[in-house]
Amino acid sequence: MKKKATFLSSCTGIIMFFSLWQLAALCVNRPILPSPFVVVPLFLQNITGELGLHFLASSGRVLAAVILATLFAAPLGLALGQMPRLDRVIGPLIAIIYPIPKIIFLPVIYVLLGISDFSKITLIAIIIFFQILVVVRDEASGLKKELILSVKSLGAGRRALFRYVYLPASLPAVLTALRVSVGTAVAVLFIAEQSLTNYGLGYYIVIETYQVLLYPEMYTGIMGMGLLGVLLYFAIYSIELKISKHMFVE
Secondary structure, three states, rough: OOHHHHHHHHHHHHHHHHHHHHHHHHHHOOOOOOOOHHHHHHHHHHHHOOOHHHHEEEEEHHHHHHHHHHHHHHHHHHHHHHHHHHHHHHHHHHHOOOOOHHHHHHHHHHHOOOOOOHHOOOHHHHHHHHHHHHHHHHHHHOOOOHHHHHHHHHOOHHHHHHHHHHHHHHHHHHHHHHHHHHHHHHHHHHHHHHOOOOOOOOHHHHHHHHHHHHHHHHHHHHHHHHHHHHHHHHHHOOOOOHHHHHHOOO
16 A cells, blocks of 8 residues: 555656656746757667666666665664664764765775775765664664563573664664665765766766757756666665565564
8 A cells, every 4th residue: 555655656746847847948948958858758769878878887886885885884883772882982983974074085085095986886885874874873772671671581692682683673774774865875976977987877967968068968867867866765665665564564
């Protein structure tokens, strides 16, 4: 039922989006804002060609960053949530770094890691890392003491607590943090891909289309980047629904 409601809501949102786009195109009536009736067919034509290669390059970078950030942030967040003493030591550092916009570290990352795909992936992973870390830590530290004591009374050690209590309780928080951070990750990817690369939607939008005034092609790139964010968001949301349903059944 929830999936059906989400699907209907998404369809309504898509119709509203393209209707507003068409209205704006009619009002502006300039080449800088082409109609969706021009851009969408061009997008469908180009996605199987050069645009598709740029889309795959950007998708690979974001997915690699998500996996890298999750592998490091989730265990550390669980550890900080389980060990208040460790959190008291590391917590102040996290509190200082967390609100800093991580995009400012892009030149530093380029200097340290070189100009490569790995440096762009690292930047995105750092952003997602802190969002997951803070959410998982707070979720793990907020578990009821009665629940933990009841499991300990059954003879569970730290490893069993991690596997049967902290991890299941924190997994929805990890997915929520990922879902919320997808938009930020794609935005940072757009900035990182604008230069010092040959493939990626950011490069396609700024270098190959905008700078040479190919406005319809530019909007196909924007559509591709928007589609990437939407697909990632709903993929994570779908996993979140399945896990929530499974936990509810259990």
